[in-house]
Amino acid sequence: MNNWHGRTDGTTPDALRWHQVVQIARETLPVLELGRKGIAFLGFACDEGVRRNKGRTGAAAGPDALRKMCAGFPVHFDEHLLVDAGDVICPRGDLEAAQEELSGRVAGIMAAGYLPVIFGGGHEIAYGHERGIRRFMPPEQQLGIINFDAHFDLREPGEEGASSGTGFWQMAQDRRSAGMPFHYLALGIQQHSNTRRLFDTAEKLGAEYLPASLFQPKYHDQLVDAIQAFIGRNDRIYLTVCLDVFAASYAPGVSATAYNGLVPDALFLDCFRTVLRSGKLAGVDIAELNPSLDIDNRTAKLAASLVFETVMNYFTWERH
Template sequence: MAANETTATMIDMSLWQGRTDPEANSERWHQKIQPLSQTAMPGCALVGFESDAGVARNQGRTGAAKGPTALRKALAPLAWHRTGPAYDAGNIRCEGDALETAQQHLADHLSALLNADHFPIVVGGGHEVAYGSWLGLAQHLTNKGEKAPRIGIINFDAHFDLRDPSHVRSSGTPFAQIADECAQRGWPFRYACLGISRAANTRALFSRAAELGVMVREDRDFQPAQLESIRRDLERFMVRCDHLYLTIDLDVLPASEAPGVSAPAARGVSLSVIEPLIEAIRDSGKLRLADLAELNPDHDIDSRTARAAARLVFQLALDT
């Protein structure tokens, strides 16, 4: 294999292990998830994006390429509450620095899943996964003949990830890349970023967000008295969109809840606060695609971050 080759890995069902209870209606994820096949009926499809290239370019802590494996192990023993099927759709692996190729391969894979009416949930990998995820949705909607779809991007993140991609494309540039792509296509750019840390984003990034009309809510805004206002603002954002793409950078969580990320948050927004908003997005009827980024097992403690990520996937996959 060449040093910078990108590969689609085989589906490894051996990761799906856990306890088996004798009582009826006691199934867990490891007992119900199936390997994806071409004849599979529509369901939730889990895809791994094994990439450290964007984080390395962004001078962050590498190790997130191992995130998809850690997520599957943490999700496997969770109780099964879905009514529809769920599938393991394998991984896209980026070797070396072949980031752009990996993102395109991910996009092609996701477009095919969406064309087959699956609901993909992608697990990174660095937040460079976002550009590949959005591109996959864009390809799918283009194939359907939509001329200028209003795709709403909802990002739970401590960072805007709006850095100038003309210097280097990395885990810090995906939404700037998407904004540029939307401008070239003549599509509206609709972006909501929730959980922003003012201390971790420069004035230039806040200015760029304002220029692009980004809906911004800082981590310090997530106080009990303001949560209903944030929910209403989010609902107004979703009403103006035809389709939703949800992306969750796990560094939005406090370091105590998610230590295993590239840049742990000094403050962050608790999972208990974020979960109801994610459920509202899930239940909107417009969510087409979701991903989680920055799960880094090399720096996790007691699998806290992997467990938090697994719970988020569990919530996103609920269909009852």
């Protein structure tokens, strides 16, 4: 609860802020009544994968920083539930155990009828989150993965094992072992941030990507059409955002900054909302928020705005 506090303008419904309505789940999630939707926030307080990937650590503190930035948001939804389900931590650098716990927690959140929204943490969050979604989903359903990221994160694990850069390669191997297709769309890929081997790996695995250079107003329709086409080929969508996809002026608090990354403008929001409004969301996470490297909370505020968009679109958007 120490992170859920802030300005109070009153206690009537039209004056409420998130810190006044978020419920803390001590043991189990509150039961959702008929007609009510619920979102469960879960922190992944881990950056062991970033350390193994030789990045700048500090993202383990990301979940609490993100909670604090979200606390003051106004409540623009009625009856639906926001619940904080606590944190998954990574003691003694045991990343694999942390990812397994995250997987189980995500499956439990979905079983209770909530949308999991996970606060990271390094991008090793992706492997545990995706596994949890698949544990809950019927095996005959196809889960599509959409990743806003400057990097493919398709590296093969090295001597230290899995890292923040191996998650989607691990997903692909799991799918192959299970005889399932690997449907992966990466948005915002930077050529200077990925080796030729990674581009070759993406091609071999059948991964799709749209480079950062396409995120210009003149390509708006092409971008949205490509995202919609990918969504249409899948039953559910797992959406993950690595904050290093954004330009460093907007997201300085990440392990690997991008001087020419995406701008969080109307074009980006149209692409982001295309996913949020698909009616197919299975889970969302925000990765790589490193408060120790942030400037004026810019990255935390950007991450919080993405959480706000997720909550508002999930609770209030009606498909026609």
